[in-house]
Amino acid sequence: MTARTIAIVGTGPTGIYTLLHLLDTGLPLAVTLYEKGPRAGIGMPYSPEMSNRAMLANIASIEIPPIATTYLDWLQDQPDARLRSYGLDPQDLDERQFTPRLLLGEYFRDQLMALVDRARSRGHRIDICEATEVLDIQSDDAGLSVMTADGRDGPFDRVIVATGHAFPDEDEATRSYFPSPWSGLIEADIPAVRVGIMGTSLSSIDAAMAVVNQHGRFRRKGDDLRFDLDPASADLRIVMMSRSGVLPEADFYCPIPYEPLTIATAPALAACLSTPAPLDAAFDLVRAEIIHADPAFALRIGLGGLDVDSFADAYFAAREAADPFKWARANLDEVEHNKAHKITVAWRYALLRMHEQVEEIVPDLSDDDRDRFDRGLKKMFVDNYAAVPSESIRRVLALRDAGILSIMPLGEDYDMTRDGAETVIVHDDRTERFAVFIDARGQKPLSTEDLPFPTLRRALLDADHEIPDVAQDYSLLGAGPFSGRLCLAAIPYLMHDRPFVQGITACADIAEAIARGMATGRRRRLVS
The missing domain is CATH 3.50.50.60 (FAD/NAD(P)-binding domain)
Structure with a gap:
């Protein structure tokens, strides 16, 4: 042959x-x-x-x-x-x-x-x-x-x-602006100035690590992690920002390989495409799967009264209202306890198993339903499966404790412009200027x-x-x-x-x- x-x-x-x-x-x-x-x-x-x-x-x-x-x-x-x-x-x-x-x-x-x-x-x-x-x-x-x-x-x-x-080529980067964390940031010398990072995901945390490791070091004592800033870098400040200002949650324990779904199965979701309102029908299955898996969580957020357009707002509401670093500490404590005792949070696991099944019907949604999906369910699924290593959250908290890192929620209406070597963000009638800026919003x-x-x-x-x-x-x-x-x-x-x-x-x-x-x-x- x-x-x-x-x-x-x-x-x-x-x-x-x-x-x-x-x-x-x-x-x-x-x-x-x-x-x-x-x-x-x-x-x-x-x-x-x-x-x-x-x-x-x-x-x-x-x-x-x-x-x-x-x-x-x-x-x-x-x-x-x-x-x-x-x-x-x-x-x-x-x-x-x-x-x-x-x-x-x-x-x-x-x-x-x-x-x-x-x-x-x-x-x-x-x-x-x-x-x-x-x-x-x-x-x-x-x-x-x-x-x-x-x-x-x-x-x-x-x-x-x-x-x-x-991602954008290194040729598009300057000494003060990086269109992605992968456009020359690793080799660049970043001065101890006010650094803005667009995004709060793992890519954004990585960008922050690339900067701070030039100006100090993390030190571990038992389970505690701290960051010691070099005296010559006292002016270093990092601001991570996104529309909502929430940090990702830490990776959670669950059984692998995934257990089968009970309600929102691939055939059931595929059948939604034959209904008059496919996305709404799919959400009915998603909602039913979560209620079946974790009725206490469903009751807590009022899931029975939510629809495909309101679920994401309810999902993020408590987190967006909280201080992001306090939420991160509590979440870290929870997931570490669960890992140590092999405890699975049922609603998190249900969402994790469903996102790939739901993805199969996305290409066949109408333009209107696709827009609705992107505004709601997509953000929620991504937040769930893009949980980050616990160590990444520990590093974020260490930088916060060292007075280096803050988080800025931008809301839905903001402007980003370049003014010479600086990047300028205007939101809520506030003007923020950054001597170095890294766009870390991902692919x-x-x-x-x-x-x-x-x-x-x-x-x-x-x-x-x-x-x-x-x-x-x-x-x-x-x-x-x-x-x-x-x-x-x-x-x-x-x-x-x-x-x-x-x-x-x-x-x-x-x-x-x-x-x-x-x-x-x-x-x-x-x-x-």
């Missing part, structure tokens, strides 16, 4: 899991992997260019689909000195532990190399092109070709675009116009696809010669219709669908 020739553009988690699942198909393979960075297999969020040792991954071994080994097994095989250099005690490793991102990147690198060795031992041809940026993807009768600075590679039977997240959905491959971009625009249309195996639909031959597995281009397509588990799911489609040759529409 002739080997399938495949190009994988990007060697982060999506690219690695794609190779893993392609090997499981049993097809003979000739795979070329392209990595823009200097080392294949690490992934942008886990690379030294984008992270430092203080930044924590928001996923533990128990949630990471294993590749050659589980993440915990890999950690336990590492030298003690290496683990301690990352702040880990070799005796305290466990499957629910959050570790530094850089260490997780090294795991993925090692796993890719193990996969490549396995593939070659089975007779597959695997080539890795590091420090190689793909400039364009072209098509002709022979197949698809990949254009790099060194020329044309191919033809390939299939090209899989697995480029991961995409935004991207459209066809944002694709970095000109020939592919032109083919999609000529077909009037402002948003790429993909099948269940992530192959392009209605894209002329690229249809069925190019798989778009880059998460930013999928977020319009899959608002929760984030994280390593999503990467693994996408990769499995691509390999399954290649093995069976069947493809159906996924989103449009």
Whole structure:
């Protein structure tokens, strides 16, 4: 049987899991992997260019689909000195532990190399092109070709675009303004001035860590964490801001793998699309699932009298009314107690299990229902599944106790402008000026116009696809010669219709669908 020739553009988690699942198909393979960075297999969020040792991954071994080994097994095989250099005690490793991102990147690198060795031992041809940026993807009768600075590679039977997240280039940053935490902030020297950070999520906390680690250090005594500011940096102040001004909550204990839902199941939610008011019907199921799981919580927020447009307001009401740091302390105490005693908060677990099921019907909602979903349920689901490591909350509280960090709620109406080197925020008749500003609001959905491959971009625009249309195996639909031959597995281009397509588990799911489609040759529409 002739080997399938495949190009994988990007060697982060999506690219690695794609190779893993392609090997499981049993097809003979000739795979070329392209990595823009200097080392294949690490992934942008886990690379030294984008992270430092203080930044924590928001996923533990128990949630990471294993590749050659589980993440915990890999950690336990590492030298003690290496683990301690990352702040880990070799005796305290466990499957629910959050570790530094850089260490997780090294795991993925090692796993890719193990996969490549396995593939070659089975007779597959695997080539890795590091420090190689793909400039364009072209098509002709022979197949698809990949254009790099060194020329044309191919033809390939299939090209899989697995480029991961995409943020503004470092060229857009200045010494006082960073359009994302990944646009040169890690290498920048930040002076001890008033620093503004747009956002209060884990990305925003990471941005704060990148700044404060230049001006002092965290010190631990027992269970207490404090931050000591260098005397020369006494003027450092950090203001994190968002519309609501709430901090994320700490990651909570729950059974993994997830237990099945009782009411808001995938078939029941799919059936909502046949009703006159699909989103309202879906919310009825969400509400019923929560009432079934945790009637006390439902009674406390009056869930029985809420609808799809009022639930999110009730969900956030107490938190928005509270001091964010006092809420964070109480929440941290709660989740740490629950972890120690393996207690699951039923309403939190119900929301966590439902968000991916609800996501399946989002592409088929009307524009009006999609707007309503984005304003309400989406924010609530994201808040629930984007809980952050407890250590991140401890660091936030230590910075607050040191008098360095504050939080500013902006409300719905504010203006942000640049005035020379300063960033100016105007809200509620107040003017706030920041000598350094970091926009840390995270990944935004991207459209066809944002694709970095000109020939592919032109083919999609000529077909009037402002948003790429993909099948269940992530192959392009209605894209002329690229249809069925190019798989778009880059998460930013999928977020319009899959608002929760984030994280390593999503990467693994996408990769499995691509390999399954290649093995069976069947493809159906996924989103449009």
